[in-house]
Amino acid sequence: MWCRGEMLDVGFGREVHRAIDAGIDEWDLFLHNALVTMCGRFWEVGVAHCLFDKMPVRDTVSWNTMISIYASKGMWDEAMEFFEKMLEQDFEVNIITWNTIAGGYWRKGNFNSALRLISRMILRGAYLDPVAIIIGLGACSHIGAIKLDKQIHGYAICSSYDKFDNVRNALITMYARGQDLERAYMMFRLVEEKSIITWNSMLSGYSHMDRSEEASFLFKELLLSGIEPNYVTIASILPLCAWVANLQHGEEFHCYHCKASNI
Incomplete structure:
Protein backbone atom coordinates (compact mmCIF):
# COMPACT_ATOMS: atom_id res chain seq x y z
CA MET A 1 0.00 0.00 0.00
CA TRP A 2 2.70 2.48 1.00
CA CYS A 3 4.87 1.59 -2.01
CA ARG A 4 1.92 2.19 -4.29
CA GLY A 5 1.35 5.54 -2.61
CA GLU A 6 4.94 6.56 -3.17
CA MET A 7 4.54 5.64 -6.85
CA LEU A 8 1.38 7.80 -7.03
CA ASP A 9 -0.63 4.86 -8.33
CA VAL A 10 -3.98 6.64 -8.50
CA GLY A 11 -5.70 3.70 -10.18
CA PHE A 12 -4.69 1.30 -7.45
CA GLY A 13 -5.85 3.71 -4.77
CA ARG A 14 -9.27 4.03 -6.36
CA GLU A 15 -9.56 0.25 -6.64
CA VAL A 16 -8.86 -0.08 -2.91
CA HIS A 17 -11.39 2.66 -2.22
CA ARG A 18 -14.04 0.78 -4.19
CA ALA A 19 -13.13 -2.45 -2.40
CA ILE A 20 -13.64 -0.78 0.96
CA ASP A 21 -17.03 0.59 -0.14
CA ALA A 22 -17.94 -2.95 -1.19
CA GLY A 23 -17.15 -4.22 2.32
CA ILE A 24 -13.72 -5.79 1.86
CA ASP A 25 -11.56 -5.24 4.96
CA GLU A 26 -14.29 -2.90 6.10
CA TRP A 27 -13.12 -0.20 8.45
CA ASP A 28 -9.67 -1.63 9.01
CA LEU A 29 -7.94 1.31 10.76
CA PHE A 30 -4.47 0.76 9.31
CA LEU A 31 -5.85 0.40 5.79
CA HIS A 32 -7.99 3.52 6.06
CA ASN A 33 -5.15 5.62 7.44
CA ALA A 34 -3.05 4.50 4.49
CA LEU A 35 -5.82 5.32 2.05
CA VAL A 36 -6.35 8.79 3.54
CA THR A 37 -2.62 9.43 3.18
CA MET A 38 -2.68 8.23 -0.43
CA CYS A 39 -5.59 10.50 -1.33
CA GLY A 40 -3.79 13.45 0.23
CA ARG A 41 -0.71 12.80 -1.88
CA PHE A 42 -2.85 12.77 -5.01
CA TRP A 43 -4.21 16.23 -4.12
CA GLU A 44 -7.67 14.69 -3.61
CA VAL A 45 -8.14 16.50 -0.31
CA GLY A 46 -11.93 16.32 -0.43
CA VAL A 47 -11.85 12.54 -0.84
CA ALA A 48 -9.37 12.23 2.04
CA HIS A 49 -11.65 14.32 4.25
CA CYS A 50 -14.67 12.23 3.24
CA LEU A 51 -12.84 8.99 4.10
CA PHE A 52 -11.80 10.47 7.43
CA ASP A 53 -15.42 11.39 8.23
CA LYS A 54 -16.54 7.82 7.44
CA MET A 55 -14.12 6.26 9.91
CA PRO A 56 -16.02 5.16 13.04
CA VAL A 57 -12.71 4.73 14.84
CA ARG A 58 -9.79 7.14 14.50
CA ASP A 59 -6.40 7.21 16.14
CA THR A 60 -3.63 9.80 16.45
CA VAL A 61 -2.31 8.84 13.02
CA SER A 62 -5.70 9.61 11.45
CA TRP A 63 -5.79 13.15 12.85
CA ASN A 64 -2.12 13.91 12.23
CA THR A 65 -2.49 12.71 8.64
CA MET A 66 -5.37 15.08 7.88
CA ILE A 67 -3.59 18.01 9.50
CA SER A 68 -0.46 17.22 7.48
CA ILE A 69 -2.48 16.99 4.24
CA TYR A 70 -4.12 20.39 4.72
CA ALA A 71 -0.87 22.01 5.86
CA SER A 72 1.04 20.66 2.84
CA LYS A 73 -1.54 22.31 0.56
CA GLY A 74 -1.31 25.62 2.42
CA MET A 75 -4.90 25.23 3.69
CA TRP A 76 -4.03 26.53 7.14
CA ASP A 77 -7.54 27.35 8.36
CA GLU A 78 -8.65 23.76 7.76
CA ALA A 79 -5.46 22.37 9.33
CA MET A 80 -5.95 24.55 12.41
CA GLU A 81 -9.59 23.53 12.71
CA PHE A 82 -8.62 19.85 12.68
CA PHE A 83 -5.89 20.56 15.21
CA GLU A 84 -8.30 22.18 17.68
CA LYS A 85 -10.76 19.28 17.32
CA MET A 86 -7.92 16.85 17.90
CA LEU A 87 -7.03 18.61 21.17
CA GLU A 88 -10.67 18.74 22.24
CA GLN A 89 -10.92 14.96 21.89
CA ASP A 90 -7.75 14.47 23.95
CA PHE A 91 -5.70 12.78 21.25
CA GLU A 92 -1.96 12.87 21.75
CA VAL A 93 -0.37 15.47 19.49
CA ASN A 94 3.19 14.80 18.39
CA ILE A 95 5.81 17.53 18.18
CA ILE A 96 5.69 17.55 14.37
CA THR A 97 2.00 18.49 14.39
CA TRP A 98 2.53 21.13 17.09
CA ASN A 99 5.32 22.66 15.02
CA THR A 100 3.27 22.43 11.82
CA ILE A 101 0.43 24.49 13.28
CA ALA A 102 2.72 26.94 15.07
CA GLY A 103 4.60 27.37 11.79
CA GLY A 104 1.27 27.91 10.02
CA TYR A 105 0.41 30.78 12.36
CA TRP A 106 3.88 32.21 11.75
CA ARG A 107 3.47 32.03 7.95
CA LYS A 108 0.09 33.75 8.20
CA GLY A 109 1.72 36.56 10.18
CA ASN A 110 -0.24 35.68 13.32
CA PHE A 111 2.78 35.78 15.61
CA ASN A 112 0.81 36.13 18.85
CA SER A 113 -1.12 32.93 18.09
CA ALA A 114 2.14 31.14 17.30
CA LEU A 115 3.51 32.13 20.70
CA ARG A 116 0.29 31.19 22.49
CA LEU A 117 0.46 27.77 20.87
CA ILE A 118 4.03 27.27 22.02
CA SER A 119 2.91 28.19 25.55
CA ARG A 120 0.16 25.56 25.26
CA MET A 121 2.78 23.05 24.16
CA ILE A 122 4.71 23.63 27.36
CA LEU A 123 1.59 23.53 29.56
CA ARG A 124 0.52 20.21 28.01
CA GLY A 125 3.94 18.72 28.66
CA ALA A 126 5.24 18.79 25.09
CA TYR A 127 9.03 19.04 24.88
CA LEU A 128 10.11 21.88 22.62
CA ASP A 129 12.55 20.85 19.92
CA PRO A 130 14.83 23.18 17.89
CA VAL A 131 12.08 23.80 15.31
CA ALA A 132 9.63 24.99 17.98
CA ILE A 133 12.31 27.21 19.49
CA ILE A 134 13.13 28.76 16.11
CA ILE A 135 9.43 29.45 15.45
CA GLY A 136 9.09 31.00 18.90
CA LEU A 137 12.16 33.19 18.49
CA GLY A 138 11.00 34.28 15.04
CA ALA A 139 7.57 35.23 16.37
CA CYS A 140 9.12 37.15 19.28
CA SER A 141 11.41 39.09 16.96
CA HIS A 142 8.43 40.25 14.86
CA ILE A 143 6.35 41.57 17.76
CA GLY A 144 9.15 42.67 20.10
CA ALA A 145 8.25 40.29 22.94
CA ILE A 146 11.52 40.92 24.77
CA LYS A 147 10.64 39.14 28.02
CA LEU A 148 9.32 36.05 26.28
CA ASP A 149 12.21 35.83 23.83
CA LYS A 150 14.68 35.71 26.72
CA GLN A 151 12.62 32.92 28.30
CA ILE A 152 12.76 30.93 25.07
CA HIS A 153 16.50 31.61 24.87
CA GLY A 154 16.81 30.26 28.42
CA TYR A 155 14.87 27.15 27.40
CA ALA A 156 17.23 26.70 24.46
CA ILE A 157 20.24 26.93 26.78
CA CYS A 158 18.78 24.43 29.26
CA SER A 159 18.08 21.96 26.46
CA SER A 160 21.49 22.65 24.80
CA TYR A 161 19.73 23.64 21.56
CA ASP A 162 21.49 27.01 21.66
CA LYS A 163 24.52 25.17 20.25
CA PHE A 164 22.65 24.50 16.98
CA ASP A 165 23.64 26.99 14.29
CA ASN A 166 20.08 27.46 13.02
CA VAL A 167 18.93 28.29 16.56
CA ARG A 168 21.81 30.74 16.91
CA ASN A 169 20.81 32.35 13.60
CA ALA A 170 17.31 32.86 15.02
CA LEU A 171 18.80 34.32 18.20
CA ILE A 172 20.92 36.75 16.17
CA THR A 173 17.85 37.95 14.28
CA MET A 174 15.81 38.22 17.47
CA TYR A 175 18.36 40.29 19.37
CA ALA A 176 19.20 42.43 16.33
CA ARG A 177 15.54 43.30 15.79
CA GLY A 178 15.25 43.96 19.50
CA GLN A 179 18.08 46.51 19.15
CA ASP A 180 20.42 44.51 21.36
CA LEU A 181 23.23 44.45 18.81
CA GLU A 182 25.93 43.61 21.34
CA ARG A 183 24.19 40.38 22.31
CA ALA A 184 23.40 39.67 18.66
CA TYR A 185 27.07 40.10 17.77
CA MET A 186 28.08 37.78 20.62
CA MET A 187 25.75 35.11 19.21
CA PHE A 188 27.13 35.78 15.72
CA ARG A 189 30.66 35.03 16.88
CA LEU A 190 29.54 31.78 18.50
CA VAL A 191 28.43 30.36 15.13
CA GLU A 192 31.39 28.35 13.85
CA GLU A 193 30.08 27.53 10.36
CA LYS A 194 28.51 30.82 9.32
CA SER A 195 26.08 30.56 6.41
CA ILE A 196 24.90 33.52 4.35
CA ILE A 197 21.81 33.53 6.60
CA THR A 198 24.07 34.14 9.62
CA TRP A 199 25.86 37.03 7.92
CA ASN A 200 22.63 38.57 6.64
CA SER A 201 21.02 38.43 10.08
CA MET A 202 23.84 40.47 11.58
CA LEU A 203 24.16 42.88 8.64
CA SER A 204 20.43 43.48 8.68
CA GLY A 205 20.61 44.37 12.37
CA TYR A 206 23.39 46.88 11.79
CA SER A 207 21.56 48.39 8.83
CA HIS A 208 18.30 48.69 10.77
CA MET A 209 20.11 50.59 13.54
CA ASP A 210 22.06 52.78 11.08
CA ARG A 211 25.37 51.34 12.25
CA SER A 212 27.24 51.88 8.98
CA GLU A 213 30.74 51.54 10.45
CA GLU A 214 30.08 48.07 11.87
CA ALA A 215 28.17 47.05 8.74
CA SER A 216 31.09 48.07 6.55
CA PHE A 217 33.64 46.07 8.51
CA LEU A 218 31.33 43.04 8.68
CA PHE A 219 30.63 43.24 4.95
CA LYS A 220 34.37 43.24 4.20
CA GLU A 221 34.78 40.23 6.48
CA LEU A 222 31.98 38.47 4.61
CA LEU A 223 33.72 39.03 1.27
CA LEU A 224 37.00 37.73 2.68
CA SER A 225 35.28 34.63 4.07
CA GLY A 226 34.61 33.37 0.56
CA ILE A 227 30.82 33.26 1.01
CA GLU A 228 28.97 34.87 -1.87
CA PRO A 229 26.53 37.64 -0.84
CA VAL A 244 26.16 57.02 5.15
CA ALA A 245 28.29 59.87 6.53
CA ASN A 246 31.59 58.18 5.72
CA LEU A 247 31.97 58.59 1.97
CA GLN A 248 34.50 55.77 1.75
CA HIS A 249 32.01 53.26 3.18
CA GLY A 250 29.29 54.50 0.89
CA GLU A 251 31.53 54.07 -2.16
CA GLU A 252 32.50 50.57 -1.03
CA PHE A 253 28.87 49.49 -0.74
CA HIS A 254 27.96 51.13 -4.04
CA CYS A 255 30.95 49.64 -5.86
CA TYR A 256 30.08 46.09 -4.83
CA HIS A 257 26.43 46.62 -5.70
CA CYS A 258 27.39 47.78 -9.21
CA LYS A 259 29.68 44.78 -9.73
CA ALA A 260 27.04 42.36 -8.46
CA SER A 261 24.43 43.89 -10.76
CA ASN A 262 26.64 43.24 -13.80
CA ILE A 263 27.27 39.59 -12.95
Whole structure:
Protein backbone atom coordinates (compact mmCIF):
# COMPACT_ATOMS: atom_id res chain seq x y z
CA MET A 1 0.00 0.00 0.00
CA TRP A 2 2.70 2.48 1.00
CA CYS A 3 4.87 1.59 -2.01
CA ARG A 4 1.92 2.19 -4.29
CA GLY A 5 1.35 5.54 -2.61
CA GLU A 6 4.94 6.56 -3.17
CA MET A 7 4.54 5.64 -6.85
CA LEU A 8 1.38 7.80 -7.03
CA ASP A 9 -0.63 4.86 -8.33
CA VAL A 10 -3.98 6.64 -8.50
CA GLY A 11 -5.70 3.70 -10.18
CA PHE A 12 -4.69 1.30 -7.45
CA GLY A 13 -5.85 3.71 -4.77
CA ARG A 14 -9.27 4.03 -6.36
CA GLU A 15 -9.56 0.25 -6.64
CA VAL A 16 -8.86 -0.08 -2.91
CA HIS A 17 -11.39 2.66 -2.22
CA ARG A 18 -14.04 0.78 -4.19
CA ALA A 19 -13.13 -2.45 -2.40
CA ILE A 20 -13.64 -0.78 0.96
CA ASP A 21 -17.03 0.59 -0.14
CA ALA A 22 -17.94 -2.95 -1.19
CA GLY A 23 -17.15 -4.22 2.32
CA ILE A 24 -13.72 -5.79 1.86
CA ASP A 25 -11.56 -5.24 4.96
CA GLU A 26 -14.29 -2.90 6.10
CA TRP A 27 -13.12 -0.20 8.45
CA ASP A 28 -9.67 -1.63 9.01
CA LEU A 29 -7.94 1.31 10.76
CA PHE A 30 -4.47 0.76 9.31
CA LEU A 31 -5.85 0.40 5.79
CA HIS A 32 -7.99 3.52 6.06
CA ASN A 33 -5.15 5.62 7.44
CA ALA A 34 -3.05 4.50 4.49
CA LEU A 35 -5.82 5.32 2.05
CA VAL A 36 -6.35 8.79 3.54
CA THR A 37 -2.62 9.43 3.18
CA MET A 38 -2.68 8.23 -0.43
CA CYS A 39 -5.59 10.50 -1.33
CA GLY A 40 -3.79 13.45 0.23
CA ARG A 41 -0.71 12.80 -1.88
CA PHE A 42 -2.85 12.77 -5.01
CA TRP A 43 -4.21 16.23 -4.12
CA GLU A 44 -7.67 14.69 -3.61
CA VAL A 45 -8.14 16.50 -0.31
CA GLY A 46 -11.93 16.32 -0.43
CA VAL A 47 -11.85 12.54 -0.84
CA ALA A 48 -9.37 12.23 2.04
CA HIS A 49 -11.65 14.32 4.25
CA CYS A 50 -14.67 12.23 3.24
CA LEU A 51 -12.84 8.99 4.10
CA PHE A 52 -11.80 10.47 7.43
CA ASP A 53 -15.42 11.39 8.23
CA LYS A 54 -16.54 7.82 7.44
CA MET A 55 -14.12 6.26 9.91
CA PRO A 56 -16.02 5.16 13.04
CA VAL A 57 -12.71 4.73 14.84
CA ARG A 58 -9.79 7.14 14.50
CA ASP A 59 -6.40 7.21 16.14
CA THR A 60 -3.63 9.80 16.45
CA VAL A 61 -2.31 8.84 13.02
CA SER A 62 -5.70 9.61 11.45
CA TRP A 63 -5.79 13.15 12.85
CA ASN A 64 -2.12 13.91 12.23
CA THR A 65 -2.49 12.71 8.64
CA MET A 66 -5.37 15.08 7.88
CA ILE A 67 -3.59 18.01 9.50
CA SER A 68 -0.46 17.22 7.48
CA ILE A 69 -2.48 16.99 4.24
CA TYR A 70 -4.12 20.39 4.72
CA ALA A 71 -0.87 22.01 5.86
CA SER A 72 1.04 20.66 2.84
CA LYS A 73 -1.54 22.31 0.56
CA GLY A 74 -1.31 25.62 2.42
CA MET A 75 -4.90 25.23 3.69
CA TRP A 76 -4.03 26.53 7.14
CA ASP A 77 -7.54 27.35 8.36
CA GLU A 78 -8.65 23.76 7.76
CA ALA A 79 -5.46 22.37 9.33
CA MET A 80 -5.95 24.55 12.41
CA GLU A 81 -9.59 23.53 12.71
CA PHE A 82 -8.62 19.85 12.68
CA PHE A 83 -5.89 20.56 15.21
CA GLU A 84 -8.30 22.18 17.68
CA LYS A 85 -10.76 19.28 17.32
CA MET A 86 -7.92 16.85 17.90
CA LEU A 87 -7.03 18.61 21.17
CA GLU A 88 -10.67 18.74 22.24
CA GLN A 89 -10.92 14.96 21.89
CA ASP A 90 -7.75 14.47 23.95
CA PHE A 91 -5.70 12.78 21.25
CA GLU A 92 -1.96 12.87 21.75
CA VAL A 93 -0.37 15.47 19.49
CA ASN A 94 3.19 14.80 18.39
CA ILE A 95 5.81 17.53 18.18
CA ILE A 96 5.69 17.55 14.37
CA THR A 97 2.00 18.49 14.39
CA TRP A 98 2.53 21.13 17.09
CA ASN A 99 5.32 22.66 15.02
CA THR A 100 3.27 22.43 11.82
CA ILE A 101 0.43 24.49 13.28
CA ALA A 102 2.72 26.94 15.07
CA GLY A 103 4.60 27.37 11.79
CA GLY A 104 1.27 27.91 10.02
CA TYR A 105 0.41 30.78 12.36
CA TRP A 106 3.88 32.21 11.75
CA ARG A 107 3.47 32.03 7.95
CA LYS A 108 0.09 33.75 8.20
CA GLY A 109 1.72 36.56 10.18
CA ASN A 110 -0.24 35.68 13.32
CA PHE A 111 2.78 35.78 15.61
CA ASN A 112 0.81 36.13 18.85
CA SER A 113 -1.12 32.93 18.09
CA ALA A 114 2.14 31.14 17.30
CA LEU A 115 3.51 32.13 20.70
CA ARG A 116 0.29 31.19 22.49
CA LEU A 117 0.46 27.77 20.87
CA ILE A 118 4.03 27.27 22.02
CA SER A 119 2.91 28.19 25.55
CA ARG A 120 0.16 25.56 25.26
CA MET A 121 2.78 23.05 24.16
CA ILE A 122 4.71 23.63 27.36
CA LEU A 123 1.59 23.53 29.56
CA ARG A 124 0.52 20.21 28.01
CA GLY A 125 3.94 18.72 28.66
CA ALA A 126 5.24 18.79 25.09
CA TYR A 127 9.03 19.04 24.88
CA LEU A 128 10.11 21.88 22.62
CA ASP A 129 12.55 20.85 19.92
CA PRO A 130 14.83 23.18 17.89
CA VAL A 131 12.08 23.80 15.31
CA ALA A 132 9.63 24.99 17.98
CA ILE A 133 12.31 27.21 19.49
CA ILE A 134 13.13 28.76 16.11
CA ILE A 135 9.43 29.45 15.45
CA GLY A 136 9.09 31.00 18.90
CA LEU A 137 12.16 33.19 18.49
CA GLY A 138 11.00 34.28 15.04
CA ALA A 139 7.57 35.23 16.37
CA CYS A 140 9.12 37.15 19.28
CA SER A 141 11.41 39.09 16.96
CA HIS A 142 8.43 40.25 14.86
CA ILE A 143 6.35 41.57 17.76
CA GLY A 144 9.15 42.67 20.10
CA ALA A 145 8.25 40.29 22.94
CA ILE A 146 11.52 40.92 24.77
CA LYS A 147 10.64 39.14 28.02
CA LEU A 148 9.32 36.05 26.28
CA ASP A 149 12.21 35.83 23.83
CA LYS A 150 14.68 35.71 26.72
CA GLN A 151 12.62 32.92 28.30
CA ILE A 152 12.76 30.93 25.07
CA HIS A 153 16.50 31.61 24.87
CA GLY A 154 16.81 30.26 28.42
CA TYR A 155 14.87 27.15 27.40
CA ALA A 156 17.23 26.70 24.46
CA ILE A 157 20.24 26.93 26.78
CA CYS A 158 18.78 24.43 29.26
CA SER A 159 18.08 21.96 26.46
CA SER A 160 21.49 22.65 24.80
CA TYR A 161 19.73 23.64 21.56
CA ASP A 162 21.49 27.01 21.66
CA LYS A 163 24.52 25.17 20.25
CA PHE A 164 22.65 24.50 16.98
CA ASP A 165 23.64 26.99 14.29
CA ASN A 166 20.08 27.46 13.02
CA VAL A 167 18.93 28.29 16.56
CA ARG A 168 21.81 30.74 16.91
CA ASN A 169 20.81 32.35 13.60
CA ALA A 170 17.31 32.86 15.02
CA LEU A 171 18.80 34.32 18.20
CA ILE A 172 20.92 36.75 16.17
CA THR A 173 17.85 37.95 14.28
CA MET A 174 15.81 38.22 17.47
CA TYR A 175 18.36 40.29 19.37
CA ALA A 176 19.20 42.43 16.33
CA ARG A 177 15.54 43.30 15.79
CA GLY A 178 15.25 43.96 19.50
CA GLN A 179 18.08 46.51 19.15
CA ASP A 180 20.42 44.51 21.36
CA LEU A 181 23.23 44.45 18.81
CA GLU A 182 25.93 43.61 21.34
CA ARG A 183 24.19 40.38 22.31
CA ALA A 184 23.40 39.67 18.66
CA TYR A 185 27.07 40.10 17.77
CA MET A 186 28.08 37.78 20.62
CA MET A 187 25.75 35.11 19.21
CA PHE A 188 27.13 35.78 15.72
CA ARG A 189 30.66 35.03 16.88
CA LEU A 190 29.54 31.78 18.50
CA VAL A 191 28.43 30.36 15.13
CA GLU A 192 31.39 28.35 13.85
CA GLU A 193 30.08 27.53 10.36
CA LYS A 194 28.51 30.82 9.32
CA SER A 195 26.08 30.56 6.41
CA ILE A 196 24.90 33.52 4.35
CA ILE A 197 21.81 33.53 6.60
CA THR A 198 24.07 34.14 9.62
CA TRP A 199 25.86 37.03 7.92
CA ASN A 200 22.63 38.57 6.64
CA SER A 201 21.02 38.43 10.08
CA MET A 202 23.84 40.47 11.58
CA LEU A 203 24.16 42.88 8.64
CA SER A 204 20.43 43.48 8.68
CA GLY A 205 20.61 44.37 12.37
CA TYR A 206 23.39 46.88 11.79
CA SER A 207 21.56 48.39 8.83
CA HIS A 208 18.30 48.69 10.77
CA MET A 209 20.11 50.59 13.54
CA ASP A 210 22.06 52.78 11.08
CA ARG A 211 25.37 51.34 12.25
CA SER A 212 27.24 51.88 8.98
CA GLU A 213 30.74 51.54 10.45
CA GLU A 214 30.08 48.07 11.87
CA ALA A 215 28.17 47.05 8.74
CA SER A 216 31.09 48.07 6.55
CA PHE A 217 33.64 46.07 8.51
CA LEU A 218 31.33 43.04 8.68
CA PHE A 219 30.63 43.24 4.95
CA LYS A 220 34.37 43.24 4.20
CA GLU A 221 34.78 40.23 6.48
CA LEU A 222 31.98 38.47 4.61
CA LEU A 223 33.72 39.03 1.27
CA LEU A 224 37.00 37.73 2.68
CA SER A 225 35.28 34.63 4.07
CA GLY A 226 34.61 33.37 0.56
CA ILE A 227 30.82 33.26 1.01
CA GLU A 228 28.97 34.87 -1.87
CA PRO A 229 26.53 37.64 -0.84
CA ASN A 230 22.98 37.29 -2.13
CA TYR A 231 20.11 39.67 -2.84
CA VAL A 232 19.21 39.78 0.88
CA THR A 233 22.74 40.97 1.66
CA ILE A 234 22.48 43.72 -0.94
CA ALA A 235 19.02 44.73 0.31
CA SER A 236 20.49 45.05 3.82
CA ILE A 237 23.46 47.23 2.92
CA LEU A 238 21.96 49.26 0.07
CA PRO A 239 20.06 51.70 2.33
CA LEU A 240 23.39 52.59 3.95
CA CYS A 241 24.66 53.99 0.65
CA ALA A 242 22.04 56.73 0.61
CA TRP A 243 22.84 58.41 3.90
CA VAL A 244 26.16 57.02 5.15
CA ALA A 245 28.29 59.87 6.53
CA ASN A 246 31.59 58.18 5.72
CA LEU A 247 31.97 58.59 1.97
CA GLN A 248 34.50 55.77 1.75
CA HIS A 249 32.01 53.26 3.18
CA GLY A 250 29.29 54.50 0.89
CA GLU A 251 31.53 54.07 -2.16
CA GLU A 252 32.50 50.57 -1.03
CA PHE A 253 28.87 49.49 -0.74
CA HIS A 254 27.96 51.13 -4.04
CA CYS A 255 30.95 49.64 -5.86
CA TYR A 256 30.08 46.09 -4.83
CA HIS A 257 26.43 46.62 -5.70
CA CYS A 258 27.39 47.78 -9.21
CA LYS A 259 29.68 44.78 -9.73
CA ALA A 260 27.04 42.36 -8.46
CA SER A 261 24.43 43.89 -10.76
CA ASN A 262 26.64 43.24 -13.80
CA ILE A 263 27.27 39.59 -12.95
